[in-house]
Amino acid sequence: MTTAIDLDKLDLAALLCSRVCHDVISPVGAIVNGLEVLEDEDDPAMKSFALDLIAKSARQASARLQFARLAFGAAGSAGAQIDTGDAEKVARGFIEDDRTSLTWQLPRVLAPKNKVKLLLNLLVVATSTIPRGGRLSVEENGTGEEGGFRLSTQGSHSRIPPHLVALLAGEAQEGGSLDAHAIQPHYTGLLARATGYGISLAHEGDAVTILVARG
Template identity: 35%
Template sequence: MTEDAATIPIRPAELAAFLAARMCHDFISPASAIVSGLDLLEDPTAQDMREDAMGLIAASARKLADLLAFSRVAFGASASAETFDARELEKLARGVFGHMRAELDWQVEPAGVNKPAARTLLNLAQMAGAALPTGGSARVRAVEEAASIAIAVEATGPRARLRPEVLAGLRGEGPGEGLHGHWVQARYVNLFVGDAGGRVFADVAEERVTLAATIPA
């Protein structure tokens, strides 16, 4: 008898490999664009495109730096830091949203949050932005309720959608026939929220995706 693939727990090494592949995929696009810009600068037949090349290099370097700074906290939690300033988290989120079509509406009440909550805020915010491929608004809210931090992220806009593999990952399931690159971030969120003693939820409606989590304070 075989077990359903969706219920098989993922091995830590396998999750790490998928997560590393996902981050490399995110980083390679701006890195490649920087190299393309440098190639243009060195091409003696393309000197009339120097201004365009410099613009491409600058924009791509900014995107790469924004993604690296974001990923350091969202996936690595910035070394030994246990509490994160909400203003710094907003800065990281806005850096990533500067390269997306969606607008970010940041409404986080606590001045500081613990490491699991910081990771959750950033990851759910990025997932909400990705759920709005043609634009819209991603509202990120967080409040302290008793001994917990309640997080709600709502993505609204035309064609707002959550990929089936992302929904599966948030539920702790396998990707099925979906892409591992989209699934692994959601599965990672499910794992670290659960390890912290919290829960994560998702709801999909017409032109709206809602992601929510509760994390012990």
């Protein structure tokens, strides 16, 4: 049995903050560890390792913060537009690594802020369908400002995570509670409804398709 999620605005803000902190705490912690190695070690090889760790982790933390700024932050005043080229840049920094690739097939345009935020959050949702990495692509579903998106993922052990569809629809399992992980798909659903889009998911073989169209 599912029930509609009734979340206080303060709780929503707190959980989104927790999500952002969760995403950046690991690379920031690695930077701290690298600095401790530099302080305590005299071995040149260890110092070189520590410097590489610090540089890699700093880039990762920066990429995650830049992504969060567009995906969760205000990113300008009400009614502002966002360059989808900027969205592509932060998406690649956040998603691409040695396990996951991103194919971006969207035109570069100025799009309404909440529509771009929806797209970025959908990319996070899409990565949850390929827990071991794989290929992710995004393209238009329709054209123009009213058009939506088609996201496709392919990878081993692909899946639609439990409760994902319900969370996107603003529903929770009976007795369930939202945490820093569940808040992101719930927030994605809020953005979809605010912008007038519906979201559908399909899983076939090792591929998952997410279609976003006017509801």
